[in-house]
Amino acid sequence: MNAASHSHAERVGPGAATGGVLRVDLGALARNYRRLVAQAAGAAVAGVVKADAYGLGMDAVAPALLDAGCRTFFVAHLGEALSLRTILPGDAEIFVLNGLVPGDERLCAEAAIRPVLNSLAQLDAWGALGRSLGRALPAAIQVDSGMSRLGLAPDDVAALADDPARLCGVETVLVMSHLACADEPDHPANAAQLSAFEALAARLPQARRSLANSAGLFLGERFRFDLARPGIALYGGAPTAGRPNPMEPVVGLDARVIQLREVPAGAGIGYGFTVVAERAMRLATLSVGYADGWLRSASNRGAAFLEGRRLPIVGRVSMDSVIVDAGDAPLRAGDLVELIGGDATLDSAAAAAGTIPYEILTALGSRYERRFVSTTNLGDRP
Structure with a gap:
């Protein structure tokens, strides 16, 4: 109009x-999600709804994605995840990208929310809670494949691989990392991060792998792994700089x-x-x-x-x-x-x-x- x-x-x-x-056109949002599912070519596709679904309203966006077939969601903070849990059914999978502040582990577990563990300290706290409850608590482990922002450094991954008992109390359901330059398809960092991620993930427990963000979904099959995590493309932003935008x-x-x-x-x-x-x-x-x-x-x-x-x-x-x-x-x-x-x-x-x-x-x-x-x-x- x-x-x-x-x-x-x-x-x-x-x-x-x-x-x-x-x-906000929720119909276009759903079509964008299905477009990304097609692009993923067999990999699952999550919905990133952090920051109130990129400012558009998580309480409307998340149910629209659910109706479109999305079952896995990512937010940045536990507070966002707790709000999202009241919107989505109990079988929806919710991950907290920034991990947990010390002391919030029990609240997270009671709400059936899955933290992304970004440090050995976070992993130890989550495992300790799991052991105290007598069950392994599901979580993602993020590795730093080269962005220097969040995730276990290579030395941390090596320490964990040498001491697998440290994972007692943790059910590793996802191993993930994040691409720094995916919107520039020819940037050499993409291949370097892919190689680093594959090597680091190989040292961790078998679980789903996730590397691709919106732009990463368009880098090719090797980047897709088991789960993609698009954000901006869902909301109509161009996933790749300088190329025609395939999103509505x-x-x-x-x-x-x-x-x-x-x-x-x-x-x-x-x-x-x-x-x-x-x-x-x-x-x-x-x-x-x-x-x-x-x-x-x-x-x-x-x-x-x-x-x-x-x-x-x-x-x-x-x-x-x-x-x-x-x-x-x-x-x-x-x-x-x-x-x-x-x-x-x-x-x-x-x-x-x-x-x-x-x-x-x-x-x-x-x-x-x-x-x-x-x-x-x-x-x-x-």
Whole structure:
């Protein structure tokens, strides 16, 4: 739906109480999941729903993925996992990527949540709880294959392999690592990490293996292993830089016009007067700013759109508002213009702000009206 097609009744309806409307197409989300399942060619595909499903609403996104066939989910923190457990059925598998803070082991086990153990200390604490309960507790073990972020270092893996009794009380259900450069298919780090992962995983108990993120799924069969963990591709972001995006857009974002004004040549525009009008201009102020996740880095770079017409941002993005050059666009106060949608993809909006789609999505604040829809085909998007 183009912003200009919003009726006057819709302009003054419930959404008028907010600065913008965030539309989430759960049908497109489900189709993206099934597209990734096809790409996985036999490997299972999990859903990464950390950060409130990348800012879109875990309570709506997770059930939609479940309905599409997803049975394994990843979040970053135990608090996210506990919330997710109340949404999903008991047989859904939930992993906590960041592992556990000391003392949270029992809470995690009681909720049937599976930690990703990233250190020997985490593994020892989880095993100790399992032994005290008289049963092996399921968990993933992450190895650091070269990203230097999370996971057991090669020396830790060697120590564990030399002392397998240390795993008593732990049921290893997954061995995993994470790719640092998968969105650059020709980067030599991909092959190096694959080799490192295979060598490290071979020293750990037999279990499912997982290496591929969204981009990793497109690197070839050797990267897929048993389970892939896509995130951004589910939500419509391009999995591979510089290549056509095979995913459907899931997110649309419209901002509301709150004021229009004519300014003369020489008028300063926005904080710091980073723009001074070189001519008489017609400006529209939109009720979205960096408090809503429309990043300040989009100042003088990004744009809104109306029926394919680009309305460039002029001046700095403020906390609660942004100014665009309206030109002769047929706008009135209360109208909605498009920030993400048919004319501005998630990836192009991110590029205009000098960032990545992940940051755009996860920055979107709580002040938008959220509209969840479920389209049934590519021509039926909101």
